[in-house]
Amino acid sequence: MYTAAVTNSSETPEFAVAAEVVVLTLHDHRLHVLLTKATLPGFVGRWALPGGFVLPGESLEDAAYRELREEAHVPPEDVRLEQLHAYGEPVVDPRAERVVSVAWVALGADLPDPDEIFAARAEWVPVDEIAERNLAFDHERIVRDGVEWAREKLESTTLATVFCSEPFTLPELRRVYEAVWGATIDPRNFQRKVLHADGFVTPTGEVVHGRGRPAPLFLRGSATRLHPAILRPVGCISA
Amino acid sequence: MYTAAVTNSSETPEFAVAAEVVVLTLHDHRLHVLLTKATLPGFVGRWALPGGFVLPGESLEDAAYRELREEAHVPPEDVRLEQLHAYGEPVVDPRAERVVSVAWVALGADLPDPDEIFAARAEWVPVDEIAERNLAFDHERIVRDGVEWAREKLESTTLATVFCSEPFTLPELRRVYEAVWGATIDPRNFQRKVLHADGFVTPTGEVVHGRGRPAPLFLRGSATRLHPAILRPVGCISA
DNA sequence: TCAATAGTGTCTTTAAGACACTATCGA
DNA sequence: TCGATAGTGTCTTAAAGACACTATTGA
Numbered sequence A, B: 001m002y003t004a005a006v007t008n009s010s011e012t013p014e015f016a017v018a019a020e021v022v023v024l025t026l027h028d029h030r031l032h033v034l035l036t037k038a039t040l041p042g043f044v045g046r047w048a049l050p051g052g053f054v055l056p057g058e059s060l061e062d063a064a065y066r067e068l069r070e071e072a073h074v075p076p077e078d079v080r081l082e083q084l085h086a087y088g089e090p091v092v093d094p095r096a097e098r099v100v101s102v103a104w105v106a107l108g109a110d111l112p113d114p115d116e117i118f119a120a121r122a123e124w125v126p127v128d129e130i131a132e133r134n135l136a137f138d139h140e141r142i143v144r145d146g147v148e149w150a151r152e153k154l155e156s157t158t159l160a161t162v163f164c165s166e167p168f169t170l171p172e173l174r175r176v177y178e179a180v181w182g183a184t185i186d187p188r189n190f191q192r193k194v195l196h197a198d199g200f201v202t203p204t205g206e207v208v209h210g211r212g213r214p215a216p217l218f219l220r221g222s223a224t225r226l227h228p229a230i231l232r233p234v235g236c237i238s239a
Numbered sequence C: 001t002c003a004a005t006a007g008t009g010t011c012t013t014t015a016a017g018a019c020a021c022t023a024t025c026g027a
Numbered sequence D: 001t002c003g004a005t006a007g008t009g010t011c012t013t014a015a016a017g018a019c020a021c022t023a024t025t026g027a
Helices: A060-072 A127-133 A139-156 A159-163 A170-181 A187-196 B060-072 B127-133 B139-156 B159-163 B170-181 B187-196
Strands: A015-027 A030-037 A051-053 A079-087 A098-108 A122-126 A201-208 A215-220 B016-027 B030-037 B051-053 B079-087 B099-108 B122-126 B201-208 B215-220
Touching: A015 A060, A015 A079, A015 A139, A015 A159, A015 A170, A015 B016, A030 A060, A030 A127, A030 A139, A030 A170, A051 A060, A060 A079, A060 A098, A079 A139, A079 A159, A079 B079, A098 A139, A098 A159, A098 B099, A122 A127, A127 A139, A139 A159, A139 A170, A159 A170, A170 A187, A170 A215, B016 B060, B016 B079, B016 B139, B016 B159, B016 B170, B030 B060, B030 B127, B030 B139, B030 B170, B051 B060, B060 B079, B060 B099, B079 B139, B079 B159, B099 B139, B099 B159, B122 B127, B127 B139, B139 B159, B139 B170, B159 B170, B170 B187, B170 B215
Parallel strands: A015 A098, B016 B099
Antiparallel strands: A015 A030, A015 A051, A030 A122, A079 A098, A201 A215, B016 B030, B016 B051, B030 B122, B079 B099, B201 B215
C-alpha cells in the first residue's frame, strides 16, 4: 500500500518507470507503427518504440504524450491515447536498474509521413513487417499486443473513426477495418452495419468529389460503444 | 528506453511500484470484492485493496500472486489473475515517494469465507456497497474498473467459468452472469447460448443431486473466446 | 405432497452473410 | 468513352429475445 512509501521509504525498492507508445496510423491502406532508432549502447541501430522515462512531477499519461511529441513529433491533439499494459520482468543484468514500462497505444489519422519529419531516426513500418525489423527489448511483443488491442476495440467501440480525419467517407472507414483486421469487407454489408449502429457516424449532407462517383461525408457520432457490434470474420482472430 | 537505466541511472527518477489486487468471487449469488484494513498512518481503519510493493527480483505478476497469498490468504492456483491497469498520478504529499500501482484482477470460485481466515483484517464486500466503505487511496476507482473489466470479459470470453468450481451446473454458471451483470437471465435462452458456443463447457455425463431436480455437471471447455458471444442486455452497460 | 430446483420448445424479430449491378465523375 | 470509385437490395441463415409449463427430487 502507498503509505509505506512515507513511513519506511528506505526499504521500498526503486524502479524507473518508462512510457512506451505504439503509434498506429494508416498509410496506403495498411496499418503502420512508428519505430525510432535506438541510440543506446548495446542497442545502437535497432528499431524500438518511441518512449522514455516518466518524470517525477508527471502523470503516466502525460509522459506518454510527451514522448509522443518529443520522439515521434506527434502533437497530442492528433491522437487518441489509451493505456495498453504494464510490462516489467526483472532484468538479468544486475548493473541495470529495474524498469517498469507502461505501454500505450496512440491512434491517429494521416499522421505525418516519415520523410517530412526525421526520416533517419524514425520510420513508419507496416505492422506485418515488424518481425523483420528485429526490434529492441520486448517491443515486438508490445506492438503485437497493441495491434490485437486495436482489432478487438474495432469490434465493440467506435474507435475506428479516430483513424479517419473528419469529415470522412464510408469507404474510408471501411478501409480502416480492412487494414486493421487484414480482411476484405463487403461494402454493402458494411454500410448497412455502420448506418444501423446508433451514433457511429453522422452525415454532414456534403459529398466529396474524387476520381469516381462522389461520396457522402460523415463526422464521428456521439456513441462510444457500438450497438450492434461489428464483429471480425472468423479467421482474423488474434495477432 | 531501458538502456538509459544502465548508462545514467543517477538521472532516472525513482519510483516505488505496487501491486494491488481486485479479488472477486461470488458469495450468496452476489459479486464480492475482498477488502483489507489499512494499518498505516493517515489511513488507519480505512478499507483498501490487498496490495504492496513489488520486490526487486520479482516480476509484476509474481508480486500480485504474493500479495494475494500474504494479504488475502488466497493460494495462486485458486484464481485467474489478469492485469487491469497501471495507475500513478503524481502525489501531492512531497514527503511521499512517487508510487505507480499496477492493478490486477483475481477471479476465483468459492474463495474462503472472511470469518474462516482473518475476519478483523479482511472482509468480502458486495461490489455495489463499496461506495459506503469509503476506500483508501483511489481504490474505489480501481474496483469499479475491475468490475467493468469482468463484465466485458464475460461477453466475449469463457471467463465466467473461473467463478465456478468444477464440476459445475448450468444454473451455477447462469448465476455468475446474473451476479456480475446485475441482471436476470432467461434460463432457456441462456442454456441455448452456452451449449451452442463451441468449447465453452464440456458435459461430464454426471448429475448432481440437490434440493430439486438433479442437474447435469460440466467442466470448463477448451475455448477461450466465445463464439458466438453472449452479450449483456442493454441496460447493464458500464460500471 | 409440497417446496425447491432444473429442464425444455416455439415463435418472432433482428442481424449476418452471400451475392452483382448501376451511378457518377474526371481524365 | 473508359477507368475509377461509390452506392444499393434481396434472399437465406443464424442468433436473440420473449414467453410457461413439465420433471425430478428431498424434506
